[in-house]
Amino acid sequence: MTDTSVRSAEDMVAEADTGARNAGPFAANLIFGLCIAWSLFQLYIASKVPGVLAQATGISIFANIVAQARFVHLAFAIALATLAFPIFGHRDRIPWYDWALVVLGVSSCLYLVIFRFEIADRPGLWSNADIVMSGIGMFVLMVAVFRSLGLPLVIIALAFLALAFFGGYSDWVGSITNYGGSSFSKAMGHYWMQTEGIFGVALGVSTSMIFLFVLFGALLEKAGGGNWFIKVAIALLGSLRGGPAKAAVLSSMMTGMISGSSIANTVTTGTFTIPLMRRIGFTPEKAGAVEVASSTNGQLTPPVMGAAAFLMVEYVNIPYIEVVKHAFLPAVISYIALLYIVHLESLKLRLERLTKPGRHIGVVMILILFVTGFLAMAAITYAVVLFRAMLEPITPDATIYPALVLLLIAYLALLFVASRYPDVVPDDPNSRVVEAPRLTPTFWGGAYYALPIFVLVWNLMVRTETLDRLSPALSAFWATLVMIIVALTHRPLKQMMRGATHSHLAASKDGNSFDQAVRDFVAGLESGARNMIGIGVATGAAGIIVGTISLTGAHQIIGQVIETIAGGNLIILLVLVAILSLILGMGLPTTANYIVVSSLMAPVIVSVGAQSGLIVPLIAVHLFVFYFGILADDTPPVGLAAYAAAAISRGDPIKTGIIGFSYDIRTALLPFMFIFNTDLLLIDVEPVKAVFVFFISLIAMLVFAAVTQGYFIAKTKKWEAVVLVLVVFMLFRPDFFLNQWQEQYTEARGPAALTALGDLPTGSTARLRISAPDFDTGIVGATTVMLTPETEGSGSERLDAVGLSVIEDGDMLVLDEPFPGTPYFGQLANDYDFYGSTPAQIEFIEIENDRIAKEFFFIPALLLLLMIVAIQHPRATQRPF
Template identity: 85%
Template sequence: MTVTKSAEDMVAEADTGARQAGTFANTLIFALCIAWSLFQLYIASKLPGVLAQATGVSMFANIVAQARFVHLAFAIALATLAFPIFGHRNRIPAYDWALVILGVSSCLYLVVFRFQIADRPGLWSTSDIVMSAIGMTVLLIAVYRSLGLPLVVIASLFLALAFFGGYSEWVGSITNYGGSSFSKAMGHYWMQTEGVFGVALGVSTSMIFLFVLFGALLEKAGGGNWFIKVAISLLGTLRGGPAKAAVLSSMMTGMISGSSIANTVTTGTFTIPLMKRIGFSSEKAGAVEVASSTNGQLTPPVMGAAAFLMVEYVNIPYIEVVKHAFLPAVISYIALLYIVHLESLKLRLEGLKKPGRHIGIMMILILFLTGFLGMAAITFIVVAFRAVLEPIMPGATVYPALVLLAAAYLGLVYLASKYPDLKVDDPNAKAVSAPRLTPTFLGGAYFALPIFVLIWNLMVRTEHLDRLSPALSAFWATIAMIIVALTHRPLKAIFRGESEFADQAKAGFVDFVAGLESGARNMIGIGVATGAAGIIVGTISLTGAHQIIGQVIEVISGGNLIILLVLVAILSLILGMGLPTTANYIVVSSLMAPVIVSVGAQSGLIVPLIAVHLFVFYFGILADDTPPVGLAAYAAAAISRGDPIKTGVQGFAYDIRTALLPFMFIFNTDLLLIDVGPLKAVFVFFMSLIAMLTFAAVTQGYFIAKIRKWEGAVMLLVVFMLFRPDFFLDQWQEKYTNYTGQAAITAVGDIPVGTDARITVSAPDFDTGIVGTKTVVFAPEAEGSGLERLQAVGLSVMEDGDMLVLEEPFPGTPFFESLANEYDFYGNDPAQIAVVQIENDRMPKEIFFIPALILLLMIVGLQSRRMTQAPF
């Protein structure tokens, strides 16, 4: 297949807008981008409050509360102007100007008339309904032109359900939804924060934009090139070095990038030609870059914007999201490095040449460990420094810390001035070699300081220091990045004694402005996507649509959790082919997360909500390289000149290891570091890493030598034993002792405080009347009898012979949402506690790691006899 579009064109069409309509239109789009970025910085700062207090004009502060309306107005205007429709790429037709005016007016209507709207909640006027209908229409058109048809179709289907679902007896019997009038629905979607302007758009406004802007500024200032060159200098000389460098550089840029397509082009423009030069085929070179770039969204702190949505949807602190997502992301990337290494072994490839001393694999590991420990040491020193100053200047230790930060920046820029500036190399040059590490690293080490500021504010917490919110963390990191972008060039000119200070200062300002523009352009798709996803979420709250989808999926899966997970994975992949990752995550998690948790509870498996959300998110990401639509694969193929379908197929083959992880952490939450201490976390990491590397070897058909079929089967058994050791322990020793009737009450009274008890409730379904079961976990917080302990958490139990009749939990008690909203406590069949399960004292499940490792060592021994080349 011939690729006719350049990778840059694909990024423009998919992410940033491909219209080039002359000087006036380009200037207008540019001005709107700059204004949007500056507006987002303004509302994230303390300026609105300061200006309101200084001038007495409340509008300065009120705009923050109205920010999501202005945010969507910018997104709709830019989507309409920057993304052509009907092929009008070189001009902006009259209907687009009309759509811009209508779209912006419908959003700002909510700002201008906010007081009148607040005085008549739910009593929508004719103008309210007209503006809502216009806004919804223009939004869906903006989504179509910037993201394509799939999200428009899905949102339209949910709108149809809202308007016509009341005519269906089946829908009504499941959801008790009697239908909605046009005015009620429009008001629900547009005039309040239940629909378009809901949680998703709010997160896009307050958090996502700042992180995307931070990444854009870092890229335009030269940080992206620094990442690539450091990765090449570290790994370029190893076997298949450019491919390994592609993985590392994509991980580093992916941490702060919200787009797998842009990530593919940013790093792939340099790494793909290098991979081809050392012997990778066009398709494999593109596939490595695609797998690396899509997986960049798995890596905290940004995670393609999903991390911030999880904070709202799962209702846990941001630092907890990062903690749960960290281990699977690291394991996935190390496994991808290993896959690249195995491909290099099969192809007998070499690395790039390099001037000076070569760095071996052990030295690279030592450098990584040293860097990690060095960052930890710096963090400890700064924390200690502020702790010492806290009694002297309480609440003001940030100012000496800023002085330290400024000194560190000046020192690193001074060091960088001693080396040549990092330039973007031509990967197609006749002679390409890996750069030396020291001048490359020191030549741009100051780019790491804004990232340090970001991570510090997000994660560091002590007795005297509180973590900042993600929004504030991103704001201060962005301010630090702006300072770097504006000053690093002129400062280096001063330190070098050059006379080009003015030119370098101008170049820094150009980088800053380009970053503001790029950040806004990168947000267009996310802005309209989160608004459109709000239509789906709003329909769910209006109609109870998740119950319909949930019942259909439950019927198809037969209540089997494994089948349900496979169906959800397939649904995520299919939707993800046409939706951006963020929108796909919102849609599928809103529909399916409650269903997975419910089906798990019915089968006796307590699935943490964060595990479900990460499961959906992982498969949404995999859609970016899933044929036939995966846009990242098309972008990579445009660079490699390979077949995009073959590139996508190969990229998905590399990503099979990523597809395994979500299934594993659903059943083994140790991978998400849930209730895992530091020492056990290290142990879990190494065992999980061995399992993932073994699985990667099986997928590649090569370990130390070519894998025979029976060896592959044994290795898959090893993988299962390492990921699910509890499965084998459960076959040997019963995990729980079951108690019923009076014995169950006694057992609840006897367990120590804080020990979990699993309570299986049997009750008729609220809608169907069919008796079902659900398992909940309860841990007593104080001493007492069994009845007293249950009563303390809202579970009132009456003994009726051998039956433990359960009364409806009161609102506000822990199990009200999970039981009272699902089951009928006043039907003919009484709700009751069917069984109480107390975990037995068993041998540790980790005992099964021993036979697994022995089997793996046996495979190593057998394959070493057939080895024809060094494994590293």
């Protein structure tokens, strides 16, 4: 790898993520100043300072600016997108029209802040000035999106705008949605003057949560935390067979936890890992593909998840901790599967390992270290909880202060330990002799970087009788403050602990002075803001899609088209949605792709599943869409992450993308599986069973990876591959075989259904099959809903308790429209006509039978797997590690 290849990869990141304008000192300083101002503004509104200043001075603007933050947020994003991303090739100067666009864009956003009281006094009665500023803002936003994200999102947004303006002229659209069209004034007011469109949920989440997490990751990276992740991964896995590739997977997972960009993740870790992979025998394309697959999958890893986790909180309406819980198991399994795929590639290519000074770390020791580390973190967390619980009677509601003292002591102690070892600095991957570093000095040389992450995870997840979890925004804020302290102090404090004098600090040229720490901090502020430019304008533009859906009912149109093509078949529908996510993701950033596809298709998948008798949790659908949106980052011919990796490896970018996609698509079995087997998402799963589900799912995923690689213990024969596929299916879907043996439900109709529902034990679940005419077309359709009675009573009483009123008409259970505010009102009343000539009715009720556990079928699956192991073992020609 040459310096030129690194620069070209970094240029690609600039062009795609952070802006590639190089227009001289004045423009550079202006962009830099705006980045710093944006980051400081986001920290300001996330803190308690505005409220304190408003109370101390009596000036309401200090507090009001928080309520108006999303307008200022978009103003910064538009200004920076216009200045940092050139258009028409003007990289070396900022033409007059860009200055005009900056002024117009910022003015149209701040107009909503300056005239907020006047606008509030005339809701829905937009003035000419309102409409003019809205039109200007929409135009400048579209130009900013084109600059920073390319044409695809602009085309999609314009298509939805066309639907809003001209959809009323289409009889077909009108028959589906009852939408009669919109005037320019009404549409502009809907999109810009209120929080139904551009300034809606997506931009609100970007303002309140996403920016802080991105800023946290940028500060950690600039302070040296990203390099520490890479070095620890190399030290831990580099001495295994194909070690650099395994280290690339692990380091990308760790940096992916705090990075929302596949391309930036590829360059950050790939600059070091790709040359090492080539050195041990990987082809340029495979070396780049491993890094691409690892970096794109980094967005699956909580807590950041490419910013989608925070959007899921709003769209699915569940707590953040629940999103993390549901996403955790598939993320871990997908990364272990990717490690295994890399391992099998290393076996097939007969690759060697990096040399390593000191004691060799084997696979068993690595597993012991992982388990020990996990238990140590759990023990530390438990100890801190006990510490604060003991202090609560002494200092009620003030245990945070002793906890902060404890955190300071831990930081100083870890810094002192780190000062006993050499600094963890990046190695030169082009050096002739490359060794995996020793684990002990590498780990302890930067272990203090884990403290801000610990604070983040603590605030997000730990809850006791006296402690509440913090919101994602507050969690990110406090973790960012801790990260700022670390960034500003770790270098000079380590120098002091090593005995350096003040003069030595001032004259230090090895990057360990206070001046260098300040530069790292400022660089982190700039990098965080630059990384947010694309996300800021993308979430604003995505608001056009969401706003059009709320204005026109557009999801019904897309849904009907896709549903018609799928023919009501859920599997076909899921495949079509996956393809749609992949296609849109080629031109959209992951966050925008997730917003678009989930807004359009999530209700359709849930509806089609219910019609076919499968209750699909909404979170499962959103994660399904998100997984396939991520895969688009390495999908040829567009996958930008593959181009960035190829710039470093000097390989063919198309081949790199194809191989990377083939690695990633092998873990794409998971999204289909957790749609049908929600145990993978830990939905209603107890902790002990969760561990069991993890190991069974992991075995299934690894076996599937082995099938696709054509190599298990030895080269796999065709009949062995068939048996292994059967093993995978039995492990992922044991209920399929159980359903062939024993009926899953007992069906009851008419009065017998009410009797069965009345006899159902409290807390057990029944499935109600409801048929009714479609509200728009009049065609009779059917759906399935779940009912879990919480009190004793007859079947009718239990239905009345949830707002479902039933009238017995012979053998028919006629259903009235659900009462507003009851659990099924939104699910049924919006889609079905309860007052037509054909009555709505409960066709039947299904109650689950008492059967053997579906896990029984794991036994024959594991026996078949052991049989293949026994058959292949004599054919093994090399040691596995």
